[in-house]
Amino acid sequence: MEIIDQVINILKEHKLCDNCLGRQFALLGTKATNAERGYSIKMVLTLIGHKYFTIDQEMGENLLKIVAINGFFTPALETLRKKGLELNIESKCEVCENIFSKKEEIARKIAIELENYNFNNFLIGSKIPPRISEKEDMLRSTFEINTSEALKAEINREIGKVLTMITGKNVEFNRPDILIVLDIEDLSLSIEVNPLHISGRYLKLVRGIPQTRWPCRECGGEGCERCNGTGKMYQESVEEIIAKPVLEITEGEETKFHGAGREDIDARMLGNGRQFVLEIKNPKKRDLDLKELENIINDRSEGKIRVMNLNFSNKEEVRRIKALAQTSSKTYSALVELKDQVPPENLELLKTKLSGEIIRQQTPIRVSHRRANLVRTKKVFKVDYKILNSNKMELIIECQGGLYIKEFISGDEGRTEPSISSILNTEAKCLELDVIKVNQI
Template sequence: MFLDDENKRVVERLRALNLSLCKNCLGRLFGKVGRGLDNVQRAALVMSEHGYECVEPDNCALCGGIFGKLDFYAKSAVETMNAVEWNSFLVGSKFEEEVLAKEERIWMSTSAQHAEAIKSEFNREVGKKISQLTGKDVDFDEPDCVAIVDTRFDTINLEIRPLFIYGRYKKYVRGIPQTRWLCRNCMGKGCKRCNGKGKMYETSVQELIAEKVMLATQGKEHFFHGMGREDIDVRMLGNGRPFILEIREPVIRTIDLKKLENEINDFAAGKVSVEKLRIVSGKKVEEIKEEKCRKRYSATVEIAGTCTKEMLEKSINDLREKDIYQETPNRVLHRRSDIRRVRHIYDVLLNWVDGNTAGLEIECEAGTYVKELISGDGGRTRPSLTEILGIPCRVKELDVIWIHDEHTEE
């Protein structure tokens, strides 16, 4: 026998309700009973063993004909999804609240303990038909498309998974921010302060990279995720900074990344370049945002007083392999909390001295304010080169020359 005594009583209680159900809605009451069966097959067993009679879906007191339109919904979903490129999918659905409430009342009235929800079966069965029509598979983790079937209006809404492109960028000029900065006065609408452009700077690393990517993918909008960021007046050289460009609602997903890389580099020539482009999972965004990597800098330092090379070397040696204490710098206090942090300085090298100017290389923990390591920021960073040397110093030019994130390339 298909049903045990408990589920036989469910059938009797259902019969007492005098409800006309289709095979899908009857079988779903026992959706977790038996293996390798669909709900129509479960209903057939209940009908043969217990004499229960089912009706066609159009006459069903619960679904009201929805399970008679599975082919229609599947074909409509495929037509809608074919407006974009997709290789995997998932089905979601919306039902009238009364249908969902009626199903719960039937569960309660029959004491059904092994029932499956109507949305669950509907999504699965439409998904099967889409796979049969297209040869493409359901993906429960990261589908390219999610077709939301609205059974209330017989419409299909499409949710398109963003496309995530990982790479490394180098920034060769100063004065370019990493991301687009909206005008603080108009917040992007355009005003006199920003000459109607809606942004504070002419361009950004994000915009220089995204221009060609948006053309290639025909996406709707883009978001930039960097592994940290350099100041506007700092260049990013060396091995480049890891980033992910997120493209929302892409029409095209299959891209010649080497060709795209060349197009970006031609478009942004002299300002920005990219390399090692590849498609990644959206999970990679959190990984690079949370990554804390050592960085190496090249700094041109101005010294406001007489200083010998020996004095500099001695002062620099006092910073090597030391912890420093930094309060939030005055220059960013208007947008960041005033907190005290400890940062480790791994290495400081003196590369050259020319009068009152010196070239240093500094390797330090992620999150170190390098400019303040040199200037002291009025005592808010201690120790600093200014404090140890006893002469005011400041960074004239700063470049990031290496980011130690080798494992992120794996």
């Protein structure tokens, strides 16, 4: 009878709904809701009180009054009425303030708010006012309850159940498409839409386009005379060409482009393409036909870029491609101009001395204004060449990601060692550069 005595002592002093009473014993019994636990406990007390009526009327009447008044329990109230006792009760739970009686109303309100969103799953969260949390904490400490569950957990679960019934969507704890946060104080809602991630590979088929949006150096993106009011150094980028149709279709707010490294603005990205993940923030539409999206992006790009292998992705994929971008190997094709004519036998030194060589690069002069002044070491796996005329050749360079190829060719005033220039003992200049292969990562 320990639990019965504990419950009687609780109900003598506190008005509790079925949920809030049952929640104090949430760790006892399985396959039952807290409301069912609370109802069952009150029912048992009602049966005991009714039985006592024939043995000790005062004791039975007092027990039924406790359950009817502080438990606002209809069976106990009706039992007293049949015994000729009429009671007026105020059925307001002093802990949850009757939030559970409003769960259907709240769930319908949420469902209406979600009508403009396309999602596959959701998660409910809640904000509990301090006064409510303090009441439950005091209840547990006063009666030494150690079998309870947090109020917030039950609210989230019970409203989630109803919302699942209304929408047909399931709760997802790890990566929900949408997080709905309910403020218990005024029943207001905030909806947080988790980003949508789409991965793929892109080709950049023309020169002169940066990978991502490049704010104007003069105005920082505000718009000035130098950038003709656009706020950009370049009027378009790979990111913007891909993102514009994606934003239109998903009705998202903004995007963030994550690339597996980047090529220079004046370099093309050819071959098998460069891996990327496009992060779309606050999308309203998530069910996309990615093949159709791929076609739309490619049709609108006017031959400047091409995307392929679009797939739904996640933030873990972003971390993965960022981590591997600096170590995966890449192959470049470079058109190189030599100041002096070099004998063919000397050109062979490029293969023998640079293939398998570790290159030390101090931060290049051309990027020193935006990169830390460090000495980086990168490996060249293979160098091959093709003579085009007396002072021009094509180089094929396979190397570790992150090697500055233009400086590897020129030497960058001695900041890169060894280099094409130092091996050939003549000035070498990169005229054109293409990435022709990025190893699958």
